[in-house]
Amino acid sequence: MDCKEIRDLVAERWGEELPAEVREHLSKCAGCEVFWRNARFLQAGFRAWAAETPPEASFGFAARLVRRLQVWETTGARSEFFETVGRRFVYATLALTLALLLSLALPTSGPVRGVAGADFLGLQSHSQASQPDVVGGDSGDTHDLIPGGPTE
Amino acid sequence: MARSEFDVSQEVECIRRVQKGDGEAFGLLVAKYQQRILSIVFHLVRRRDEVEDLAQEVFFKAFRAIRSYNFQSSFATWLSRIAVNHCYDYLRKVRASRVSYYSEMTEESAHELERKAENPPPQGWDHAERLALRDFVARLLDRAPEDDRLILSLKELEDYSVEEIADLLKLKTSTVKVRLHRARKRMLEDLERWRQEGK
Numbered sequence: 001m002d003c004k005e006i007r008d009l010v011a012e013r014w015g016e017e018l019p020a021e022v023r024e025h026l027s028k029c030a031g032c033e034v035f036w037r038n039a040r041f042l043q044a045g046f047r048a049w050a051a052e053t054p055p056e057a058s059f060g061f062a063a064r065l066v067r068r069l070q071v072w073e074t075t076g077a078r079s080e081f082f083e084t085v086g087r088r089f090v091y092a093t094l095a096l097t098l099a100l101l102l103s104l105a106l107p108t109s110g111p112v113r114g115v116a117g118a119d120f121l122g123l124q125s126h127s128q129a130s131q132p133d134v135v136g137g138d139s140g141d142t143h144d145l146i147p148g149g150p151t152e
Numbered sequence: 153m154a155r156s157e158f159d160v161s162q163e164v165e166c167i168r169r170v171q172k173g174d175g176e177a178f179g180l181l182v183a184k185y186q187q188r189i190l191s192i193v194f195h196l197v198r199r200r201d202e203v204e205d206l207a208q209e210v211f212f213k214a215f216r217a218i219r220s221y222n223f224q225s226s227f228a229t230w231l232s233r234i235a236v237n238h239c240y241d242y243l244r245k246v247r248a249s250r251v252s253y254y255s256e257m258t259e260e261s262a263h264e265l266e267r268k269a270e271n272p273p274p275q276g277w278d279h280a281e282r283l284a285l286r287d288f289v290a291r292l293l294d295r296a297p298e299d300d301r302l303i304l305s306l307k308e309l310e311d312y313s314v315e316e317i318a319d320l321l322k323l324k325t326s327t328v329k330v331r332l333h334r335a336r337k338r339m340l341e342d343l344e345r346w347r348q349e350g351k
Contacts (some may be wrong), residue, residue, distance in 0.1 A: 007337065007340075008333070008339075010339065011333050011336040011337040012333055014336055017262065026283065028318055032346065034343070035340060037342060038340050038343045039340055041335075042289060042292070042336075042339060042340065042343065042345075044285060045285040045286060045288050045289030046289055046304075046308040046309065047284070047288055048281075048282045048285040048286045048289075049195075049286040049290065049308075050195070050284065050308060050309045050310075051282070052282075052313065054187075054190050054191040054194035054195070054203065055190060055194065055204070055206070056187070056190075057186045057187065057190055057202055057204065060187055061182070061204065061207075061208075062179045062182040062183045062186060063179065064208075064213050065179070065182055065208055065212070066175050066176060066178060066179040066182070068208070068212070069175045069215050070175050072212075073173070084338060085311065117175070122230075125206055129227075133303075
């Protein structure tokens with residue numbers, strides 16, 4: 001067993017009796033022995049701490065709590081409800097305002113809102129008609145694609 | 153309050169009443185579980201003066217959330233989970249300095265304590281030694297990652313079994329075992345580092 005395995009075992013068998021093989025290693029390896037001593041020290045510390053008794057609940061703990069809950073149910077719960085609803089209303093209003101501002105701020109033309117695809121093709125063919133194509137000359141074919149498009 | 157102990161069927165009945173809004177019935181559950189919750193809060197938070205306030209907050213949270221309790225785990229586990237999470241949140245917010253007995257000790261008496269810890273005195277520790285030991289471990293735990301602190305506190309201080317911790321933290325038993333093992337090893341390595349820093 002190497003030092004890593006020994007230390008793993010010390011951490012695993014926390015507070016338990018260690019096998020003879022491990023004990024033998026500890027008697028020879030100073031580093032692992034310190035590790036084991038530290039483990040014993042921590043175990044003692046945890047035990048000392050765990051032995052400390054938690055405080056008892058003071059007299060009327062449950063009764064005070066129930067009274068507090070009743071007060072909360074009559075006032076707190078309602079105000080909490082309105083607070084939640086109010087907060088949601090504010091968020092919704094903000095989101096709506098933001099959407100409105102965005103719709104006003106964004107340009108009205110562009111790839112989406114601009115000239116419709118068919119119109120665009122129409123315009124293109126119009127400009128191509130005025131500037132003859134280098135390879136094929138007039139590209140009059142496109143006109144056939146446009147229902148109701150400009151005719152020349 | 154009325155009697156604090158009742159059997160499982162009475163407890164279920166009581167929970168159903170609370171789910172319908174019966175605050176008085178909740179008082180019975182509080183009376184039954186108050187000591188358990190105080191113990192968890194005390195060992196996790198270690199501030200005697202704040203234990204009761206925190207326990208009240210835990211029960212308050214439980215009351216508000218009780219409609220979501222679906223009887224899949226025991227009520228004790230469900231309530232303990234709320235307590236653990238509440239303490240966890242609290243500790244994350246408040247990392248105030250604590251009175252340290254260990255740090256106030258001379259180097260000689262600290263070594264004496266370490267020697268004694270290796271072979272605990274048969275008559276037990278005296279009060280000052282217990283406080284110093286506890287404080288030493290508490291400071292080490294403070295340096296540990298949150299998850300390590302939580303799992304070690306539940307195991308070593310609250311004496312929960314691996315299965316109970318798994319139930320409480322909604323983890324697999326094997327995961328709890330691995331985490332516990334790693335947390336102990338990390339703490340031991342940290343102790344070694346700490347001592348080297350001090351030298």
